Amino acid sequence: MKKQRIIVIGGSAAGPKAASRARRLDENAEITIIQKAPDLSMASCGYPYYVAGVFDDRNQLLATPAGVVRDTDFFWNAKRIKTLVNTEVTNIDRKNKSVDYKNLLTGERASLPYDKLVIATGATPFKPPVPGIDLKGVTTLQSMADSDFLRKIGDDGEVKNAVVIGGGLIGIETCEALVLSDIKVTLVELLPQLLPFLDKDMSLNVEKYLKTKANVILENGVSEFIGENGKLKAVKLQDGTKIPCEIAVVATGVRPNTALAKEAGLKIGECRAIEVNSYMQTSDPDIYAIGDCIEVPHLVSGKKVHAPLGDLANLQGRVAGDNVIKGNVAQFPGTIQSGICKVFDYGVGAAGLSEQGAVRHGFDNIETVINVSPDKPGFMGANILITKLVVDKNTNRILGAQVVGPGDVSKQVTTWAMAVQAKMTVEDMLNLDLPYAPPYSLAIDHSIATAHIMQNKLDGLFVGITPTELKEKLARKDPMFLMDLRNPGEFEVMKIGIGEKLIPQGEFRDRLDELPKDKNAEIIAWCKISLRGYEAVRALMQYGYKNVKLLEGGVLGWPW
């Protein structure tokens, strides 16, 4: 029987996964990975933690759990997969079904035939075309070499100031890594908010926290890297500000590497990434593409998105591995763009669509709610969770959720990721049987309570107002009666301080005469997390007040 020849272009995440899966399915196939970088199977999502000093042995980024470095010998001995590193594919010859490649160290060129080809060329950091971008000290954090460079800087301890350009996931992780290396960091973001996958009101909570660790500048971009003798000395921003620094890390997003595919005439999609069907097959049936170089459907809206995420790359690799061996048997359905990152002691994550994302994806009848609560009982050492839930009011389907805070964000986002992918509605969430014990959660889990609050809102049991909306009303000097339902002791320790009256929950039914006489007056109520506030709102609505609102998230959700 003829041996199946499989070539995989790219040896980081998706590529090796596809190759390994193919090997397990077909011991006889001739499988070759061609990798431009010197390393293979790098755990690239781990780079910031190596830079931060979470661990010291860089080989851990390249090794199996048993400690064996996944190099050329490993791939051959353990998997009988041939790997060519430091080798760039220069051309895909679809007609003759072969690829041309060049060894980047020796300059040697050769060709290799394939029966099935897998493109896993990844993505490249976008570098803004501003003067000084090539200065020594200006870098990205996207390769082992970048990691080594930044780690050495932390170890040497000579660099005192750094600027991180970009407030997305990688920018924030890099910021954390450098701060943990005892470097003073300024984070610069062009947009008016950090982490654009979050809605503004949620990103404000991250911003508030991050500002306790680093300098944060929004709505400003880099206009020039200023150097001296080829070395970075400062970053100049678009508004003219100069920030002295010895290093700058550019984290302004990535672009799919599509040049090879494009030259080969493969179809490029609407997101300027390689177009594939659910089998991960390109417009050429013998060529598959996976990982950061492709676009995939968003499972909520059906729209194509570029989702360069390590977990998806691995899953797509397994699908392609199946299909190159067995024919098209496996499908990758798409993404909900789940993501999470650690920001010091905070977790920040999201699954599905944000409110602004839902609007962008064409949903026009959306309800949202913010829930703030501890992640477990206070006596177990609780930490706060802040969740924003986004629902399609036409169907009550969960479109997405965002969760931030020092609590167990990972479990919460996972719960919502499951709910979104299972196409669950608010009703489906109301009575979930989730594992409960005090060390792990509240008796009514935060996610379920969030659905309860959403149901209450959808049923008209209360009208909510977000912190941002209230802030805007305050700026407009709208006449409002503001009411905090907590105890005097709590109020003394921390309050919002926007002219609110303290009326403790236990007294408020006896102090109704202190409220506006006009039943149409706007009253806004809250407490620590707006549960007592909610009870007051319920009572007032039944007493005939027509314009009572609950400040969502309460004092703990106030992001300023």
Added chain:
Amino acid sequence: MKKQRIIVIGGSAAGPKAASRARRLDENAEITIIQKAPDLSMASCGYPYYVAGVFDDRNQLLATPAGVVRDTDFFWNAKRIKTLVNTEVTNIDRKNKSVDYKNLLTGERASLPYDKLVIATGATPFKPPVPGIDLKGVTTLQSMADSDFLRKIGDDGEVKNAVVIGGGLIGIETCEALVLSDIKVTLVELLPQLLPFLDKDMSLNVEKYLKTKANVILENGVSEFIGENGKLKAVKLQDGTKIPCEIAVVATGVRPNTALAKEAGLKIGECRAIEVNSYMQTSDPDIYAIGDCIEVPHLVSGKKVHAPLGDLANLQGRVAGDNVIKGNVAQFPGTIQSGICKVFDYGVGAAGLSEQGAVRHGFDNIETVINVSPDKPGFMGANILITKLVVDKNTNRILGAQVVGPGDVSKQVTTWAMAVQAKMTVEDMLNLDLPYAPPYSLAIDHSIATAHIMQNKLDGLFVGITPTELKEKLARKDPMFLMDLRNPGEFEVMKIGIGEKLIPQGEFRDRLDELPKDKNAEIIAWCKISLRGYEAVRALMQYGYKNVKLLEGGVLGWPW
């Protein structure tokens, strides 16, 4: 308008939730909670952690997150709910729609009419009818008084030895609490395994770990509590063993409190708990029942089960609160008996049916798989997770999963709880988009990898053997070729040691001549977690070996 009169019998978890929800929906209703115990809204799942000294202020078990004790004044001032504590309902007069009650302190009796009645009478620990059960020192852990008693024992430091009777959730939590109070504990369980919601192979992992903390005796019950001057001195077991001890905690399950309902002629179900429909309505349409005294459908099998869990009690309370005010608008669909408990540094949890549970519930075509892996990358300080997945082979539906280990069990069980409730299949799990970052999980989350392994097994890519099955084969002295695929260094540090040959993965294709010549010989392969073992199995199957098996879970899953 006539004020709706609502009486709730029971003031622990479900009752106050129903009352509070009812109040929020109807400010005018007359709502009364009648509670036998002196306290209200006790966080009873927190008792073991108070006993263990996790926190010192017992009021935290009774207080709101803002620190206000939920006593009679609180319920009146904050919620306008009347509460009668130390008060027992002695009779439900369905004809006249009233309840008779007695104050347990004063002996005073009275009656109160209702429009809607909610029964939330809970459950009572079963006490085995053996001599000495009333001795001083023999207790349960199910009330504030029990907690105070056991906490004082820990604080006093005089008790050195304790016996816990029962190896279920509460027994295990109590065992942990007492060990953390520096008491030597013997845990006695009548069944041949701990935690009967786990399959035997999974409970063995817990047993192995628990034995590093306490003395564990299985397949043995208490036959007598031996005392001296009315005080416990020893526990005598059914096999005659005497265990000297000063205290014994009975945790042999609970029985639903149905006496009142039964006397009132309400229908009792097949589990000897109060029968309700999905609206939480008993056979009397004006009487609802919720919490530990009722039975509910299992969502996987449809069979009725008694599921006395604090989270379900709260959810049912909310449903009943809705329905007593608004008519039957809310439904509680049922349970999948999700549960979790902390055992020192281990988490132990399950959602849906175990293998033995699935058989008991009538499933006759089941597949299972055990997956052992770190919960996140090694460089982030990974901890091990052991998962057993149970699937209906007729439909590939996820029936349930059990997870134990020091890793993030809570998130895993939550993931499976969502999968079971969303009626997901193995295929639905294969390409889930879950939030990934190295601080929180592997690139392919442990739950997804478990589904991958299950798919591989269902597709016939490997045949598995569980540790228990291999142990039985060893006992029968079945001829087998046993093969560990790890490196010599790993093998030296820890091995199973049952006659296996070490053939490192990187060498095994060159050492095939060391394998049995007979292609029908039984070969069993493994490694640390049986990933390298799996790759060897795949290769050997393709080399024509007909009887190769993978030891599921590998060295880390070997529970002895």
